[in-house]
Amino acid sequence: MLDVRKLRLLRELAHRGTIVAVAEALSYTPSAVSQQLTALERETGVPLLERTGRRVQLTPAALGLVEHTESILAILQKAAAELASTALTGTLRIGVFPTAVQTILTPAIVALSTEHPGLDLMVAELDPASVPDALREESLDVALVQEYDYVPVVSEPGLQTEPLLEETLHLAALTAGPLTAWRDSPWIAGTPGTLCHAMTVRACEATGFVPRIRHHADDFGAVLALMAAGQGVAFVPDLGAVAAPATVVLTPLPIRRRTHLAYRRGTGDHPAISAARLALQRAADQMPNGLA
Template identity: 60%
Template sequence: MLDVRRLRLLRDLSHLGTIAAVAEAHTYTPSAVSQQLAALQREAGVALLERAGRRVTLTPTGEALVRHAEVVLAALEAADATLAAARGGLSGTVRIGAYPSAVRTLLLPALVALGRDHPALDLMVTELDPVAVPDALRDRRLDVALVHDYDIVPVEPDPALDSVPLLDETVFLAVGADRHPTDDPMRSVRDADWIVGSPGTLCHAVTLHAGELAGFRPTVRHHADDFAAVLALVAAGQGVGLVPQLAVDRPPSGVVLIPLTIRRRTRIAYRQGAGGHPAVAASIVALRAAASDLPGAELAGSCRPASSAAGQRGR
């Protein structure tokens, strides 16, 4: 019988890429991880790992075993959820992650509701980029997290995670008051300087792709990973930028917000099999209630679980 803890290490090596990263995620030493993976290979009786230069990679058999490991780990997660429901009551620690622009608008009212309705829960919040969510959920540093993508830059689903839709929101083109809206707002700013997220972020990618769809490549003047900073730079005449609805409740004077057809889509993510855990279910209820109270936001879809996670950084 294969050891589940070793299967988890193999699965994490497949996702994280290096033994050092797996060791850091589990607070092990790299040598301890190597020893456990070697033991798993002996248990399996076939080669699961091979060297590629100075790195260790998975063989095709190792990758196939990872796919089975995902199923096993999801089943164990579901079993834990069943036991938690049978014990009754809601208590213990719930670790919730959210991208920065959701913490104030979505997460705070949800925390208040959870604390009021389930006072025995110990709630812990972490602000992080969606790109970090899959690893944080797999490593059990988070139990529930908010992730997002854009309809024009969809993110590939993560096989280790399930999710439910939360909300869709409008993306705005933020311009200075001296610019006037047109029937084609993106093309009207093709010659403008742009304020975009750092390279590698989803916000950076969506700006470039939106420009390409409008027939131009944005001229990047500033990088800012805080939407408040983007709006402040726009107000100061430093360029234009894209901002989602959650970030524009109090725009500075001198900024005109032009709604675009682009939509940002937020989902509630958790480990596969964990959706039936009472604490996860209560968190989903609280987050959806908070989203329903947001002016202008549109609750997305139904609560039918679907595999999803983030693959690029966002705000």
Template identity: 60%
Template sequence: MLDVRRLRLLRELAHRGTIAAVAESLAFSPSAVSQQLSVLEREAGVPLLERTGRRVALTPAGRNLVRHAEAVLERLEQAGAELADARSGLAGPLRIGTYPSAARAIIPAALAALGREHPGLEPMVTEVDPAEVSALLRSGELDVALVHEYDFVPAEPAPGLATESLFTEAMYLAAPAPGTIADHRDSPWIVAPHGTLCHSMAVRACQATGYTPRIRHQIDDFGTVLALVAAGQGVALVPQLGVADAPLGVALSRLPMARRTRTAYRAGAARHPAVAAFVAALHTALPSDLRC
């Protein structure tokens, strides 16, 4: 009989690529991960890994087993959801991931609504870049999260996860005067830190008009970004949730592009009562101009 915990390790190796990354994500030592994967190979009776020096790759049999592992783990999530639904009342921690502008504009009202309906729940919010959400959900560090994508940075399907649409925002060019992205080929730009979706979006939006932006500042807080634009330090792309209370000296020009936000959770967890309750609270908390 194959051990589910070892199947989870194999699944994580398929997604993360190295034993060291699997060990770090699940708080194991690399040697413990290697040992457990070796036991799984003995249980399977066929080689699951190909080792070349320090590199490890999955064999065809290993990749096939990962597909079965995804299905098994999804069914276990469904079983956990049904068991939770059979209990009287919701209680205990609910680990929530969100990006900063949603954390400020939507999450407080959603938590207030959630608390009124389910006072026994203990929501625990962590700000996290959407690029990191998949790994945190699969490892169990998060139960549900808000993720976003841009027209120029579409989201890749994440094995083992499910998502549903929440809302769509307009995007704006923040500059000293009204204009378009094409008008600022020679302007300094203010973008999010390298490696974030927001950074990629700004760079690709400029490249779509024929140039690569000259980046001066890398800032992750839209309030600070707008203050820098007002101070003449550059121009920036800012989503609808980030443009509230723009300072004097900042012109906001709506662009033909959007940012879309979705809720994400482990496949099979959509009917978990705590996850469903939080998603319902999010819809209640949406500003009127973001509701479908």
């Protein structure tokens, strides 16, 4: 009988790429991870890892085993959800991106706290690009993820998503003008590696130029403050433009940002996660016209 804990380590190695990264994510030592994977190889009777110096690669047999592992973990999550008490208690960990904290998260957790006082709510603010790993390592239970027209969502094995909100993207500048008018201007974008940064680069490239990014900021309040001070232009979604300075001109673009709810496969019907999904969806549905 294969050990689910060892299978999970193999799954994490497939996603994270190195034994060190797996160890850091799951609070193991690298040697402990290596030992467990070696033991899994003995249990299966087939090579799972190809070692080249300090690096390892998964064999075709290992990749097939990872696919089965995703299904096994989803079944176990579903079984746990079915066994969970209908009285909502315990910890519920929710991950959100910054612009959703005030507009979507706050009314949702107020409703959850009122309707289910036995829930211990914990909120983590993080970039949507970090959400899949956080859900897989179970440091989050439900979270918000995003995609832009130019940065589509990547299907993540072991995770399930559902639509929550769609927004218009705006060009934020001190004067109105088409996107091409800002090809030689300085730009303000998110930190490299974030979806916002990738969207800025790809949207400009699709228009025929590479943006000259002068400043990096992940909070749209900071982006708008820099922009209002004449430090560049930027793309800002509806949620980020709620408190735009009066001097900022927002030009709607035919580009959309879509937000989805994400959770581990098999957990959607867990009473606590089901309640969170409902509260977050209600909060999104109550957004002003033009935001939902």
